Structure formats: structure tokens, C-alpha cells
Amino acid sequence: MIISRLAAFAAGVAVALAPLVAQAQAQPGEAAFRAMFKEMIETDTSAATGDCTALASKIAARMQAAGFPAENLEVLVPDGAPKAGNLVAWLPGKDPKAPAVLMLGHIDVVNAFRADWTRDPFTLIEENGQFYGRGVSDMKSQDAIWADNLVRYHAEGYHPRRTIRMALTCGEEGGGFVNGADWLAQNHRDLVEAGIGLTEGGGGDLDADGKRLAVTVMAAEKVFSVFTLEITGPGGHSSKPRNDNIIEALGQALANLKTLSFPTELNDNSRRYFETLATRADPETAAAIRKMLADPQDPAANAVLDRSVSYHAMLRTTCIPTLVEGGHATNAQPQRAKATINCRTLPGASVDAVEAAIVKAVDNPQIKVTRGMVGAPRAPSPPITPQLMGPIEKTAAAVFPGVPVTPMQETFGTDAGRLTAVGIPVYGFSALFRGDDAGNIHGLNEHIAVQSVMDGRTFMYRLIKAYADAK
């Protein structure tokens, strides 16, 4: 009797609560958003096996099917690069003289090989509160949020003061695609012209327990550089080994490089970031941060902070081997061996000094160290202004109450610097919260929390409106 009354009561509560719970969980149009995100992940846009033009066309078709006007959409493909297509779209503003707001995202992804992954990289999988798939974190979740914003704004009959532009571009990850952000800036400048733009970078930090530590805005990027170590030798039959095997020599040089570490260096951005974090992190980390802020070289403090791959990388220049090749036959002594070293230098650091440090660490004059690919000119991040931060702070107070907002120095580079270099100021901000591994982007089993994506969607829907209506 008691049981059945309780059951009836519980059932009644469940019925009464159901609409409220459903409302709190799902924002309007979530099903359409999820379908678009799924199509983005399931369309391979890697340089090795994918096609950006195919995805750009699918997004355009999906937006049109949702009512977005065809005349405000364009798929643009660079000559001679049929798979490097870009999608631009715009929602015209009431004030044609007011500088536009740009939502920029790259739709290409780093190569992903099925055999290496636990799950198919080009199937969107939702498991234990996480999305898995190539690009879920870098950066198709943000791309889906951008396209979804335009569809929703149009469907609502929203007329912003400023024009809202979207550019979903190919080629940010390299690998042979034409960089769409550069190409649009050079060939269709009017379609990306803006007074303020946002792209990947920053977002939000989660601690190991999933607690939100800070909303982060990219105020600076580290700089990408590549060096090649190369050694050649006479080779010969593998049955009569010489004592100067060049693969062994290269291996020794790489082992020496492991000991190369650059000193901790703080600048205004990283200082502000770590000061904010010290108020939110667990007690051990917070104490280490305070010690490091007082004495950047403090070994004990650095040892604690180095446990985080993010903190370690934010505080110094880093260089690691990323590719290695050598030899020409199983039964021959090698004639050529080569390694690629990828460095991420702090903004303003001298690449000459980094090269000199590598030569010194390698400690073998037979190994030739050369500087490799230097990217297109990129400008330092534009200054952090109240016009940028005001709307982010206001939106954060509503969507993530109590979580502080701080500028940060991103550990990688983005397309922001390419547009900033030509006078279109673009900032890194996603509102997407991630853990220390950033969802293992560029690696295996890339992931992002479902909650992070849904919260990011809520946040960006409001934030872009705030910029678009700003006086």
C-alpha cells in the first residue's frame, strides 16, 4: 500500500516535472543542431582522404533547407584546389556602415586513420557524456554553433544592427589544402571584412573533476616553427656494420634534445591567467601557482605545474620531435636519416635563439640543423578591449555564474593571426570547456563533453547577438 502510494506520488512528480526538465536540458532547435554537427563530423575533411568542398556544400544545403536565404550563402573554391572549398554566409545588419561581426572557423581536420582509433573517427559517437570523432573539439563543434546561430537568427526574424558574417574555411591544419582564411582575405575581402571576429582558441578550463575553473579568452598565440635534423653517411651492407651508424647518431641527438628545456617565462597574459587560476584551482596547484608567480624558476612549483601539459606549455617555449625517417633497405646500413622538430615559441621569442639551443643540444656537427617551413605572416593578437570583454563577461555571468573570465596565452596558433595581419581583428574564443588534454585534439579518440558543446551553443547564441547589437 505504502509502496504503491509512493510510486503514484513519484509518478505524479515525474509528470509535473517533465516539461521543466526538458526545457532546462534542450535549447530550441537542439535536434537540428545535433544533426548538423553529426553531418560535419561524418564528412571527412582531412587533407589525406577528405574534401572540404563537399562539407561546405552540405552545410549550405542544410542551412537553405532550414530557411536561410540562398542569396546570402556562397561556396567558394580556390582555382586548382577543388577540395579546398569554403562557405561564407551573412545576415545583413540594419546599419550598413557599422563594422560587421565575423564568426570564423576551419572545417578541415587533422588526418585520422581508422586502424589507430578505438572508434571510427568519422562517425559521431556519444558515449558517457562525451562526443567522440575527428573534429568534435577542433573545431567542428564551434563550426556547427556558428552555422546554427545564423539559421536561428534568420528564423527568428532577428535584424542585428551590424552584419553578422560567417566564414567556414579549409586548410587551417595544413597538409596541402589552400588556407581559406588567407585566400578569402586576399580574394574576397568584402565577405570577411569585420570590426571584430571570433575563432577557435580559449574557451574554458575544466579541472580533473570537471569543475569549471575559468572562461578563457585568447590574448596571445605561441608561434609555430619547424627544424629538420639530417645526417647522411656512406651506407653499406648490413652484414659488415660500421661503428658510425647514422640512425644511432640521430637517435642520440634526439635523446639529447629530450634534455633541452626552456626557462619559465611570464608575460602579462600568462600572469593574469595564472593569478585567476590560483583562486580556483585545488590547494596544491594553487600553492604551486603562487610560488611560481613569485619566483618563475622555483623548481618545486614548476614540478607540480609540469604535471599539466597545458600549464607546462603555456609557461615556456617547447620543441619536440614529430616525424622521423631514415634508411632505405632492411639489409643495408642507412645513408640518410632525418627528424622533424616542431617548436612552439613564446610570443616575441627569438627563433634564432631557439635554433642555437637545438644545435647545442644535438651536439653533433655531422647533423645538419635547418629551419623549415615558416608560415604566412601572422600578426600578434589584437589588444584585449572592453568592447571584446564586456559582452563575454556579461554572458559568462548569466551562463556560467561565478566562473571568472580571464585572458590567456594559447599554446597553439590559429587563423586569427592571418586575418589580424590584414587588418581584421580576430580573437580566439569558443566558450567550450575542456580538460587539460583539450580533448586530445590532433590525436586519437578526440573528444569533448556533450555538456560543453550545448553550453557553448547557448553562450555563443547570446554573445554574437551582443556584439551585433553593440553601438
Ligand SMILES: [Zn+2]
Ligand atoms: Zn583548430
